[in-house]
Amino acid sequence: MFNFDFHNPTQILFGKGRIADLAKVVPANARVLILSGGGSIKHNGVLDEVHAALAGRSFQEFSGIEPNPSYENLMQAVELVRREKLDFLLAVGGGSVIDGAKFIAAAVNFEGDPWAILEKRGANITSALPFGAILTLPATGSEMNNGSVVTRKSLKAKMAFSSRHCFPQFSILDPTKTFTLPTRQIGNGVVDAYAHVMEQYMTYPADAPIQDRFAEGILLTLIEEGPKALATPDDYAVRANIMWCATLALNGLIGAGVPQDWATHMVGHELTALYNLDHAQTLAIVLPSMLRIRKEGKRAKLLQYAARVWNLTTGDEDARIDAAIEKTQAFFEQMGVKTRLGDYGVTADNIETVLGQLESHKMTMLGERRDVTLAVSRQVLELSL
Amino acid sequence: MFNFDFHNPTQILFGKGRIADLAKVVPANARVLILSGGGSIKHNGVLDEVHAALAGRSFQEFSGIEPNPSYENLMQAVELVRREKLDFLLAVGGGSVIDGAKFIAAAVNFEGDPWAILEKRGANITSALPFGAILTLPATGSEMNNGSVVTRKSLKAKMAFSSRHCFPQFSILDPTKTFTLPTRQIGNGVVDAYAHVMEQYMTYPADAPIQDRFAEGILLTLIEEGPKALATPDDYAVRANIMWCATLALNGLIGAGVPQDWATHMVGHELTALYNLDHAQTLAIVLPSMLRIRKEGKRAKLLQYAARVWNLTTGDEDARIDAAIEKTQAFFEQMGVKTRLGDYGVTADNIETVLGQLESHKMTMLGERRDVTLAVSRQVLELSL
Numbered sequence: 001m002f003n004f005d006f007h008n009p010t011q012i013l014f015g016k017g018r019i020a021d022l023a024k025v026v027p028a029n030a031r032v033l034i035l036s037g038g039g040s041i042k043h044n045g046v047l048d049e050v051h052a053a054l055a056g057r058s059f060q061e062f063s064g065i066e067p068n069p070s071y072e073n074l075m076q077a078v079e080l081v082r083r084e085k086l087d088f089l090l091a092v093g094g095g096s097v098i099d100g101a102k103f104i105a106a107a108v109n110f111e112g113d114p115w116a117i118l119e120k121r122g123a124n125i126t127s128a129l130p131f132g133a134i135l136t137l138p139a140t141g142s143e144m145n146n147g148s149v150v151t152r153k154s155l156k157a158k159m160a161f162s163s164r165h166c167f168p169q170f171s172i173l174d175p176t177k178t179f180t181l182p183t184r185q186i187g188n189g190v191v192d193a194y195a196h197v198m199e200q201y202m203t204y205p206a207d208a209p210i211q212d213r214f215a216e217g218i219l220l221t222l223i224e225e226g227p228k229a230l231a232t233p234d235d236y237a238v239r240a241n242i243m244w245c246a247t248l249a250l251n252g253l254i255g256a257g258v259p260q261d262w263a264t265h266m267v268g269h270e271l272t273a274l275y276n277l278d279h280a281q282t283l284a285i286v287l288p289s290m291l292r293i294r295k296e297g298k299r300a301k302l303l304q305y306a307a308r309v310w311n312l313t314t315g316d317e318d319a320r321i322d323a324a325i326e327k328t329q330a331f332f333e334q335m336g337v338k339t340r341l342g343d344y345g346v347t348a349d350n351i352e353t354v355l356g357q358l359e360s361h362k363m364t365m366l367g368e369r370r371d372v373t374l375a376v377s378r379q380v381l382e383l384s385l
Numbered sequence: 386m387f388n389f390d391f392h393n394p395t396q397i398l399f400g401k402g403r404i405a406d407l408a409k410v411v412p413a414n415a416r417v418l419i420l421s422g423g424g425s426i427k428h429n430g431v432l433d434e435v436h437a438a439l440a441g442r443s444f445q446e447f448s449g450i451e452p453n454p455s456y457e458n459l460m461q462a463v464e465l466v467r468r469e470k471l472d473f474l475l476a477v478g479g480g481s482v483i484d485g486a487k488f489i490a491a492a493v494n495f496e497g498d499p500w501a502i503l504e505k506r507g508a509n510i511t512s513a514l515p516f517g518a519i520l521t522l523p524a525t526g527s528e529m530n531n532g533s534v535v536t537r538k539s540l541k542a543k544m545a546f547s548s549r550h551c552f553p554q555f556s557i558l559d560p561t562k563t564f565t566l567p568t569r570q571i572g573n574g575v576v577d578a579y580a581h582v583m584e585q586y587m588t589y590p591a592d593a594p595i596q597d598r599f600a601e602g603i604l605l606t607l608i609e610e611g612p613k614a615l616a617t618p619d620d621y622a623v624r625a626n627i628m629w630c631a632t633l634a635l636n637g638l639i640g641a642g643v644p645q646d647w648a649t650h651m652v653g654h655e656l657t658a659l660y661n662l663d664h665a666q667t668l669a670i671v672l673p674s675m676l677r678i679r680k681e682g683k684r685a686k687l688l689q690y691a692a693r694v695w696n697l698t699t700g701d702e703d704a705r706i707d708a709a710i711e712k713t714q715a716f717f718e719q720m721g722v723k724t725r726l727g728d729y730g731v732t733a734d735n736i737e738t739v740l741g742q743l744e745s746h747k748m749t750m751l752g753e754r755r756d757v758t759l760a761v762s763r764q765v766l767e768l769s770l
Contacts, residue, residue: 003403014391015387214602216598
């Protein structure tokens with residue numbers, strides 16, 4: 001096990017009816033800005049519950065944060081917070097709204113051009129407005145971590161940052177609020193959580209059996225519960241399990257003390273920025289090819305994964321590995337997420353453009369061994385056509 | 386899954402050489418009281434490293450906190466803190482020293498007689514001194530939770546309390562500091578962590594597959610790594626895994642959203658208070674009998690435990706359950722912890738006294754269904770002779 005720091009101060013309020021507890025965790029005298037996305041919370045009752053819980057409190061609203069939150073749009077919210085002297089953010093939505101809240105929180109009091117936050121990946125953040133979240137879409141884990149991804153549309157640049165100042169103070173997770181999600185968002189969410197686990201697990205053995213077993217536990221649970229979530233959208237237990245798994249997939253725990261990969265995410269970010277694919281779609285495309293191309297470096301963990309997650313324990317090693325990757329890809333398809341670039345209209349002609357963006361973002365030595373060069377990324381993309 | 390709150394703000398600094406980072410996490414102008422136990426940290430170099438890390442800082446020392454920290458002794462430390470106007474506690478030792486720090490932290494500014502903290506189980510704590518810990522003995526999980534157990538010797542009362550004010554601000558976990566632990570303490574620590582998991586896992590199914598898998602992951606890892614820790618005391622990876630497992634066993638995570646038992650601990654506490662058995666010895670005695678006597682109520686989870694932890698998947702259900710409990714008991718014995726009351730000189734004549742203490746401490750409706758009456762505890766104790 002590697003040396004590590006683990007510190008996650010976010011308070012989780014989990015379960016049915018927990019939005020009613022909002023007044024206990026938002027400071028009484030806060031001047032709140034409620035952040036939200038495309039408007040679904042106005043139709044599914046979530047916003048009404050928020051208003052009821054904050055009755056008598058001071059709050060304003062900023063809606064329209066995009067699925068991949070844009071720097072340009074978030075800066076409008078920063079201006080609003082500054083102008084109105086607001087001092088607490090409440091993100092109501094999925095990972096994009098929470099990621100947006102993190103950027104706004106860090107940018108409001110940032111000295112200089114807030115674009116530098118993204119350029120420096122958050123290392124220059126010295127404070128942030130306090131904020132909390134009400135999660136309506138289980139997927140990214142943003143509700144219990146300090147990371148955020150923001151896209152600058154004008155540059156087609158999707159950039160990640162993190163800071164110890166950017167943990168939500170609290171997050172409310174009510175699984176009933178996910179009952180009305182479109183199938184596509186549930187499928188995407190399960191694939192996203194699955195890929196988060198794989199980025200922290202599918203590397204090389206590091207004498208960390210408990211981290212491995214926690215990771216495998218999340219994967220097994222997503223494989224069991226994901227299809228049920230599509231089949232019976234109002235099964236509370238299923239939605240609760242997926243919601244808590246997605247949080248645990250990226251709250252720092254399973255990645256503590258072990259090598260991490262993240263090459264799939266970095267290549268995926270370029271695909272979203274260039275061609276507007278959903279984040280999870282890019283992961284479903286890239287991850288299987290990434291595992292195939294990098295099979296030798298990941299051999300020991302791929303065999304462990306084949307055995308413990310897919311119960312593939314007999315026969316030729318390479319056949320077991322290949323079957324485990326096949327099953328991974330089939331699971332993504334089962335969740336309704338297509339796994340080929342061609343499924344989304346991206347062709348061989350586009351690969352050079354993707355590689356150019358990776359190079360311009362200095363993504364030329366990716367992965368747990370920093371050996372995913374542009375040449376490797378090219379192989380991965382070609383295999384994903 | 387039940388509704389739950391999860392909030393654990395303790396910062397973990399894990400790995401070789403991390404005591405050197407102490408100055409980064411202890412406030413620069415703090416007036417520190419270093420708390421310790423029987424003196425081992427003076428001989429194994431830990432105290433020297435602490436002194437080096439705090440060079441130039443203001444600190445005093447209070448040693449001699451007992452394996453089951455006594456109210457009487459801890460109140461001496463409370464007086465010292467008050468007299469010297471100290472404002473930060475640093476617990477250096479195992480769970481007992483950290484438990485002691487929690488009580489001292491809560492008692493220093495407590496209005497009225499601090500005994501009330503224990504009588505009310507911490508519900509009346511409104512603030513606590515800040516404190517951190519350097520863990521030298523993996524076992525109790527106190528380094529990353531807000532619970533504490535204190536014994537009032539004069540009353541032979543071992544009492545637990547908890548408070549949201551009583552999380553360590555940080556805990557430093559350096560596995561190399563466990564290399565010189567006596568065999569008995571390693572054995573006790575592994576049994577303690579195992580029992581902590583069982584108290585949160587071995588109840589009834591609650592639609593919480595991820596909590597189950599995390600719990601099973603810790604159990605499997607303790608079973609694998611425990612015997613290695615006895616055989617090769619200076620194997621870093623083994624000690625690191627045990628240390629992190631013991632922390633994860635009781636940091637709130639695996640118990641979030643599921644029923645919990647704790648009857649074994651409550652009966653065990655009386656045995657320690659009356660007959661001075663090590664905490665883990667009491668758990669090794671009581672847990673197997675508790676599972677045998679309460680087999681029907683725990684049947685579904687016992688079968689799951691038999692299959693997933695002990696790979697017992699064929700044959701008659703009762704035989705599988707019995708074998709799983711046998712293997713559990715044999716594992717405790719393998720870790721060097723005897724599992725019969727008679728091994729410690731406690732006899733049938735003592736059972737009435739234990740039951741009397743349980744009654745006087747209102748421990749007459751224990752367990753996840755509150756159905757562990759004194760009559761059930763009597764059966765458990767008789768089966769443990």
